[in-house]
Amino acid sequence: MGPEPYLEHIAKAKKSVGIPIIASLNGVSTGGWTRYAKMMENAGADAIELNIYYMPTDPEVGGASVENRYCDVVTQVKNLLHIPLAVKLSPFFSSIPNATHKIDQAGADGLVLFNRFYQPDIDLETLEITPHLDLSSSQELRLRLNWVAILYGHLHADMAITGGVHTADDVLKSMMVGARVAMMTSALLEHGISHIGDVFQDLRSWMEKHEYESIRLMLGSMARRAIPDPSDFERSNYMKVLGSYAIEDANSVGDLAVKNSL
Numbered sequence: 001m002g003p004e005p006y007l008e009h010i011a012k013a014k015k016s017v018g019i020p021i022i023a024s025l026n027g028v029s030t031g032g033w034t035r036y037a038k039m040m041e042n043a044g045a046d047a048i049e050l051n052i053y054y055m056p057t058d059p060e061v062g063g064a065s066v067e068n069r070y071c072d073v074v075t076q077v078k079n080l081l082h083i084p085l086a087v088k089l090s091p092f093f094s095s096i097p098n099a100t101h102k103i104d105q106a107g108a109d110g111l112v113l114f115n116r117f118y119q120p121d122i123d124l125e126t127l128e129i130t131p132h133l134d135l136s137s138s139q140e141l142r143l144r145l146n147w148v149a150i151l152y153g154h155l156h157a158d159m160a161i162t163g164g165v166h167t168a169d170d171v172l173k174s175m176m177v178g179a180r181v182a183m184m185t186s187a188l189l190e191h192g193i194s195h196i197g198d199v200f201q202d203l204r205s206w207m208e209k210h211e212y213e214s215i216r217l218m219l220g221s222m223a224r225r226a227i228p229d230p231s232d233f234e235r236s237n238y239m240k241v242l243g244s245y246a247i248e249d250a251n252s253v254g255d256l257a258v259k260n261s262l
Helices: 003-016 030-043 063-078 096-105 138-151 168-177 186-191 195-209 235-243 250-261
Strands: 022-025 047-051 085-089 110-113 121-123 128-130 158-162 181-183
Touching: 003 030, 022 030, 030 047, 030 063, 047 063, 047 110, 063 085, 063 096, 085 096, 096 110, 096 138, 110 138, 110 181, 138 158, 138 168, 168 181, 168 195, 186 195
Parallel strands: 022 047, 047 085, 085 110, 110 158, 158 181
Antiparallel strands: 121 128
16 A cells, blocks of 8 residues: 555545544654644544664664664654654663653654564575465563553653553553553454454453453553552563463473483
């Protein structure tokens, strides 16, 4: 889908539904970012997500240069728009708190954590690089939970979690660490749009069981600054994590070791 069909798609979607339409923009040049962002706003988008899909490969390019590129794009696009602007971020910054702070100061209204970078595979028969896309799983959510929990309360921008949100439990965890949005794509591709209804029903059931009247009551309740031991979100918890692993059937493992020795 090229730029013109996508703009038409935004306009049609805006006319067809009663929920906000958030357009996604992946540009290259400064002029491209700003021009198409304005065109998306004019087409009816209620907000825009900048998908700054930039993977540095030049060893001469430092981390600060990469962060400045993000900030420059955000500032220039934000100055043209009258609608909210979100920025989808990579988990590969050398200091995520510092990078998110700079992008927040540059004018972003929301931060989306994290992008899933395209990672090609190798065909051993043809010796060619092949595209390979795997849908996410709930296990990928942990990276997002960790960083949103750490960042919560330190940014003006709202935070959204993307990558690993499949179930009502995943949504609840996202809200508890401080996200205002839980984004779901892979689960809908796997189970269909009706999966949204199942997630909402499970959310209501959990909230009724645990006497939560609204999502707002749980927002940030499990963030780093809200728990008694903040080190649970830091590497000082490393040994505790390793110690949490337990072999399910020690006797079976012992029997196997004996058999192998024979």
